[in-house]
Amino acid sequence: MAVAAETTPRWSRRRRLSWASVRRGSVPYVLLAPVAAVLAAILGYPIYSLVRLSLQHYTLFELIAHKGQYIGLKNFGSVLHDQIFWHTLVRTIVFTIVNVGLSVVGGTLIALLLVRVSGWVRILLTSGLVLVWSMPQVVAVQVWNWMTNFQNGVVNYVLTELHLGNYYGHDFTQSTTSALGLVTTLIVWGALPFIAITLYAALSQVPAELVEAAEIDGARPWRVFLDVTLPILRPVLLILTSLSILWDFGVFTQPYLLIRQVHIHPSNYLMGIYLFEEGYLKSDYGRGAAISILMLFIVAALAFVYVRRMVRIGEAE
Amino acid sequence: MRTKAVRQLGWNTVGIALFVVMVFPVYWMVSTAFKTDDQINGLTPTWFPFHPTLKHFSDAIHTPFFWTDVKNSIIVVLVTVAVAIVLSFLAAVALAKYRFTGRKLFIFLIIGIQMLPGAGLIIPLYVVLARYHEVGKLSGVIITYLTFALPFCVWTLRGFIVGIPSDLEEAAMVDGSTRLGAFVRILLPLVAPGLVATSVFAFITSWNEYIFARILLNDQNTQTVTVWLSYFLGTSRNQDWGALMAGSTLTAIPVIIFFLLVQRRIMFGLTAGAVKG
Numbered sequence: 338m339a340v341a342a343e344t345t346p347r348w349s350r351r352r353r354l355s356w357a358s359v360r361r362g363s364v365p366y367v368l369l370a371p372v373a374a375v376l377a378a379i380l381g382y383p384i385y386s387l388v389r390l391s392l393q394h395y396t397l398f399e400l401i402a403h404k405g406q407y408i409g410l411k412n413f414g415s416v417l418h419d420q421i422f423w424h425t426l427v428r429t430i431v432f433t434i435v436n437v438g439l440s441v442v443g444g445t446l447i448a449l450l451l452v453r454v455s456g457w458v459r460i461l462l463t464s465g466l467v468l469v470w471s472m473p474q475v476v477a478v479q480v481w482n483w484m485t486n487f488q489n490g491v492v493n494y495v496l497t498e499l500h501l502g503n504y505y506g507h508d509f510t511q512s513t514t515s516a517l518g519l520v521t522t523l524i525v526w527g528a529l530p531f532i533a534i535t536l537y538a539a540l541s542q543v544p545a546e547l548v549e550a551a552e553i554d555g556a557r558p559w560r561v562f563l564d565v566t567l568p569i570l571r572p573v574l575l576i577l578t579s580l581s582i583l584w585d586f587g588v589f590t591q592p593y594l595l596i597r598q599v600h601i602h603p604s605n606y607l608m609g610i611y612l613f614e615e616g617y618l619k620s621d622y623g624r625g626a627a628i629s630i631l632m633l634f635i636v637a638a639l640a641f642v643y644v645r646r647m648v649r650i651g652e653a654e
Numbered sequence: 655m656r657t658k659a660v661r662q663l664g665w666n667t668v669g670i671a672l673f674v675v676m677v678f679p680v681y682w683m684v685s686t687a688f689k690t691d692d693q694i695n696g697l698t699p700t701w702f703p704f705h706p707t708l709k710h711f712s713d714a715i716h717t718p719f720f721w722t723d724v725k726n727s728i729i730v731v732l733v734t735v736a737v738a739i740v741l742s743f744l745a746a747v748a749l750a751k752y753r754f755t756g757r758k759l760f761i762f763l764i765i766g767i768q769m770l771p772g773a774g775l776i777i778p779l780y781v782v783l784a785r786y787h788e789v790g791k792l793s794g795v796i797i798t799y800l801t802f803a804l805p806f807c808v809w810t811l812r813g814f815i816v817g818i819p820s821d822l823e824e825a826a827m828v829d830g831s832t833r834l835g836a837f838v839r840i841l842l843p844l845v846a847p848g849l850v851a852t853s854v855f856a857f858i859t860s861w862n863e864y865i866f867a868r869i870l871l872n873d874q875n876t877q878t879v880t881v882w883l884s885y886f887l888g889t890s891r892n893q894d895w896g897a898l899m900a901g902s903t904l905t906a907i908p909v910i911i912f913f914l915l916v917q918r919r920i921m922f923g924l925t926a927g928a929v930k931g
Binding site for chain 1: 662665666669670680696698699741742745747748749754757763765766770772773775778779780781782784785797798800801804805808858862864886887893895898899905906910913914917
């Protein structure tokens, strides 16, 4: 388009404001209009309602009557004075740090391993990783439920046989730490393939000569990694870390289905679960809306770095 | 030279061990689905399903509502993908081929929306859809799926269209084609693989979706497969693990096949930006 404009002869400049050029200028807007209209209706409007809901007393009764009662910031006050909210927030932050840390460090190690193994092992391992990556979340949860069930879970069996403790009849969902530990295992297992394969693709951009030169100069492997490999991986690592933070902070399906309704308790709530229990299950939509807004603000703050970077890429292309 | 070979052997061993650990849950799912009840319920695990049985698969597909829910999932996914692909293709062309005021804002919204956690949206979507009597209906679920499918398709398709050299299109225009003609004859065939890959990926994400379907569909007649699978495990102490694993395998198979087909193409879509930036 830009090229076309430049090659337009000078004498036609004045005609650029003609009806034809206005029509041509409006082409991108016409193309965007359908998506913009649909998103405004199915997302813009609900988000507007979210803000209104958060300022209303809105329960099942109001839902049926289609009319909420304005109560100002009382919902926010109630949430912010709720001990469970603060405990859940801290727990979710710790949970996110642990999960992101394990997935990103683990993924990096696997990517580095993929560079070092023989060709056939690389193909084998990559296929295995892609297979794990493709597992639907709900399916993965059910498989882990089965593998760790307290009656005859295979994980319990292996841990006991390895003399790591007696896990016969052990229910992982009983204590908060082991319940969330189990969720972490499931999430990290599911996240490793995406991170490892993406980083491996980025690693193949590291010039081999650069690494060899550094090795000939007597640099130790650790220094080669820090000074040569890491700077090249940095942009990818940044994006993967941001994405993982966002995903893990807002996680719902895995803890909800793995800990299961029986054992879900304020002492093991994560943010997504807290919101679901308080807003949806208790049908207190006004309060739920206030929690959603607080959660979305936290996520927006976390997403800032990632979104800014991606927008820049989108603009440049 | 010998230390190098030893080191290679070491790395390979670690690689194979890692493969075994990572793939084990998938293996355990499939192998359990073929085991007999005695093998499944035994206190010591049976590592390989000698005497495989298809009983659990038949149990799973004969559970009430299995086929209804499969049908529901297929309807929801096909409508979502069809609507999302057609609408977002237009928007993706606008983003990839035109410079215009408001472009940056639109890109910002498309990326920002994808970052919103589903859990944070359940309350407003539920209340608004309840107001329009869309709770409990597949159409309501399709609306919620479009909230993530549309932005994803716009962004991914944009990546595929950007990758097509505009020289080709311009050459066609110099030869006397109109912009639309150039578009249909040159751009569309080139972008077709991208369209397929994006559709398949949108298919997978919608098929796997759980939380929106869980809050909107409470009637077993109108559930999706993921909700069906999540309710499979009740609260009772005696679980039918064999049938659960057979059901899980059946739910996962279409996803795994599709995913293996498009993973390489989509990888480019997901990471090209990152590597370039």
